[in-house]
Amino acid sequence: MIKIENLVKRYGNLVALDHLDLEIAKGEIFGLLGPNGCGKTTAIGCILALLRYDKGEITICSEKMTPESYDLKRKIGIVPQEVAVFDQLTVQENIDYFCGLYLPDRKKRKEYVEDAITFVGLNDYKKMYPKQLSGGLLRRLNIACGIAHKPEIIFMDEPTVAVDPQSRNHILEGIRKLNQTGATIIYTSHYMEEVEQICTQIAILDHGQCIAKGTKEELKQMIRTGEKITVEEAALSDQQLEHIRQMEQVYAVDYQEQVLLVRFDGTDHNIVKLLQYLQEQTICFGRVYSELPTLNDVFLEITGKSLRD
Numbered sequence: 001m002i003k004i005e006n007l008v009k010r011y012g013n014l015v016a017l018d019h020l021d022l023e024i025a026k027g028e029i030f031g032l033l034g035p036n037g038c039g040k041t042t043a044i045g046c047i048l049a050l051l052r053y054d055k056g057e058i059t060i061c062s063e064k065m066t067p068e069s070y071d072l073k074r075k076i077g078i079v080p081q082e083v084a085v086f087d088q089l090t091v092q093e094n095i096d097y098f099c100g101l102y103l104p105d106r107k108k109r110k111e112y113v114e115d116a117i118t119f120v121g122l123n124d125y126k127k128m129y130p131k132q133l134s135g136g137l138l139r140r141l142n143i144a145c146g147i148a149h150k151p152e153i154i155f156m157d158e159p160t161v162a163v164d165p166q167s168r169n170h171i172l173e174g175i176r177k178l179n180q181t182g183a184t185i186i187y188t189s190h191y192m193e194e195v196e197q198i199c200t201q202i203a204i205l206d207h208g209q210c211i212a213k214g215t216k217e218e219l220k221q222m223i224r225t226g227e228k229i230t231v232e233e234a235a236l237s238d239q240q241l242e243h244i245r246q247m248e249q250v251y252a253v254d255y256q257e258q259v260l261l262v263r264f265d266g267t268d269h270n271i272v273k274l275l276q277y278l279q280e281q282t283i284c285f286g287r288v289y290s291e292l293p294t295l296n297d298v299f300l301e302i303t304g305k306s307l308r309d
């Protein structure tokens with residue numbers, strides 16, 4: 001549905017997109033995940049022909065996207081990172097205005113605007129002005145303005161930044177529902193938990209390049225970490241740490257301020273083996289917990305740094 005080939009975008013000397021290749025199939029919730037400044041917003045700007053680029057090819061529904069591609073634009077909804085609404089219009093009027101850019105038919109528009117208001121849960125606020133809304137409700141209005149014309153493809157650029165947990169869950173649930181009604185969603189975020197929660201395909205970006213792509217399961221299979229076990233308040237000698245390093249399936253051991261973190265290749269029986277060893281050595285310890293790899297581990301293993309850095 002969307003194909004990006006060899007895309008290069010420079011801002012002066014800075015290469016924001018460095019030969020980026022991506023393909024987004026119809027029906028996906030496609031996550032563009034990466035740290036701040038990796039090029040997510042720039043990629044969206046280029047796809048939507050809002051930004052000129054230096055090199056590459058972008059097609060949407062097999063058509064080249066240009067600033068004049070009005071038929072294509074009607075199929076697309078955009079929820080920008082910064083809330084972009086008119087302060088002098090009410091919630092309802094704002095949604096009607098944005099919907100009207102694509103849908104001239106007034107009667108149909110009235111119905112679509114009502115649907116959008118219900119969809120984002122702003123029924124009690126439709127006569128209010130943006131300045132009267134909380135940050136979370138404003139974000140919901142931003143979404144309603146982007147999706148009211150029922151687009152087939154929706155771009156959402158970090159829609160949950162600075163949003164309270166209740167609105168955040170409402171937004172994530174809404175994205176799933178939009179997808180279930182047939183929309184293809186392109187969702188950018190630097191929150192790996194959200195991307196894991198809702199995205200059916202994920203591309204991890206770093207320095208304007210796609211460093212890995214696949215489903216979350218596929219991405220996690222690309223890395224060595226199978227399981228991470230943390231043991232708190234454990235007093236260990238250097239020799240004991242060395243024994244743990246030598247244990248089967250262990251490939252990395254980190255020990256700081258009495259917190260032991262052991263990474264295992266596989267997922268089988270690791271906790272039992274580790275606890276057995278600690279007991280044999282009569283080592284006292286506090287809380288013990290096991291975690292499966294996250295998308296942050298994928299990013300960490302590929303780039304050597306954390307998504308949160």
Ligand SMILES: Nc1ncnc2c1ncn2[C@@H]1O[C@H](COP(=O)(O)OP(=O)(O)OP(=O)(O)O)[C@@H](O)[C@H]1O
Binds near residue numbers: 014036038040043190
């Ligand atoms: N108009 C601009 N002029 C110069 N540099 C820019 C401009 N817009 C973005 N950049 C730079 O290009 C790189 C990519 O920025 P971009 O906003 O696309 O990243 P992002 O992944 O969307 O980050 P964020 O999550 O912070 O929005 C960054 O280094 C940024 O500083």
